[in-house]
Amino acid sequence: MNESKTAVVTGAGGGIGSEVASRLAADGFRVFAFDLHFRDDAWQDDRNRDRIEQVVVDLGDHLAIRSAFEELGGRIESLNALVNCVGIMRRGDALALSDEDWFDTIRVNTTGVYFACREALPLLTKNETSSIANIASNWGLIPAPGHIAYNASKSAVVSLSKSLALDFGKQGVRVTAVCPGEILTPMVEKRLRDNNITEEQLAEPIPIGRVGRPADVAALMSYLVGPESSYVTGGTVEITGGLFS
Numbered sequence: 001m002n003e004s005k006t007a008v009v010t011g012a013g014g015g016i017g018s019e020v021a022s023r024l025a026a027d028g029f030r031v032f033a034f035d036l037h038f039r040d041d042a043w044q045d046d047r048n049r050d051r052i053e054q055v056v057v058d059l060g061d062h063l064a065i066r067s068a069f070e071e072l073g074g075r076i077e078s079l080n081a082l083v084n085c086v087g088i089m090r091r092g093d094a095l096a097l098s099d100e101d102w103f104d105t106i107r108v109n110t111t112g113v114y115f116a117c118r119e120a121l122p123l124l125t126k127n128e129t130s131s132i133a134n135i136a137s138n139w140g141l142i143p144a145p146g147h148i149a150y151n152a153s154k155s156a157v158v159s160l161s162k163s164l165a166l167d168f169g170k171q172g173v174r175v176t177a178v179c180p181g182e183i184l185t186p187m188v189e190k191r192l193r194d195n196n197i198t199e200e201q202l203a204e205p206i207p208i209g210r211v212g213r214p215a216d217v218a219a220l221m222s223y224l225v226g227p228e229s230s231y232v233t234g235g236t237v238e239i240t241g242g243l244f245s
């Protein structure tokens with residue numbers, strides 16, 4: 001455990017992101033949790049809560065992202081890890097989706113992740129090695145019907161992660177796109193409610209026989225930002241319980 005390591009986790013106000021923040025804090029990171037809203041139950045009973053600092057920032061606003069990292073740069077020497085968990089889901093095919101839903105999805109899921117990476121890079125490259133893990137989705141690899149904006153926004157995250165790995169590998173920055181399948185979070189709970197299906201029904205086609213948990217993804221993130229993954233970069237890691245799409 002290294003007390004001096006620092007990490008930014010975006011979308012850390014709930015769901016997968018808050019679990020990742022807790023896990024990295026338990027790993028010894030000082031964690032800056034970026035989100036617009038922090039759920040009351042995000043870090044209940046967390047023994048490492050004192051290592052997590054909440055930073056309110058709109059990740060759909062690139063200038064706000066820039067300011068947040070500039071402010072952070074005034075407080076810390078360098079950054080060891082960035083984990084982007086921020087994301088929104090808007091449903092609809094090309095004729096059903098509103099213009100606003102298209103722009104919102106791209107603004108948060110793609111542009112927000114891009115700018116978080118871009119603004120973090122000067123701090124990340126101050127270390128000999130550092131790591132970025134960006135949550136895309138298995139739908140960014142194989143699109144799901146009726147989610148054109150979300151699918152496209154996540155394919156872009158896969159691509160921009162590979163570009164960053166190519167461009168900054170020599171400066172010690174490793175970059176991985178993480179593609180989860182079904183993970184039980186507020187985002188998926190809403191989908192279950194909207195479609196009137198149960199968790200058991202969602203689990204039926206999943207080869208491993210269960211819906212994933214945020215802790216499953218947090219364990220993978222812990223590995224990806226840690227020293228054991230020092231030759232892992234430029235790729236996508238699927239965490240789907242064996243589901244292909």
Ligand SMILES: NC(=O)c1ccc[n+]([C@@H]2O[C@H](COP(=O)([O-])OP(=O)(O)OC[C@H]3O[C@@H](n4cnc5c(N)ncnc54)[C@H](O)[C@@H]3O)[C@@H](O)[C@H]2O)c1
Nearest residue numbers: 011013014015016036058059060086087137182183185187
């Ligand atoms: N849950 C799944 O099954 C699943 C599957 C594949 C990919 N993902 C991806 O994993 C990531 C986390 O998803 P989740 O299920 O935990 O979702 P979630 O909705 O529970 O959490 C997303 C977080 O992002 C924050 N956020 C949204 N817009 C923001 C903005 N403009 N500024 C700041 N924060 C903002 C929300 O407040 C929330 O805390 C997302 O990128 C999602 O697309 C989730």
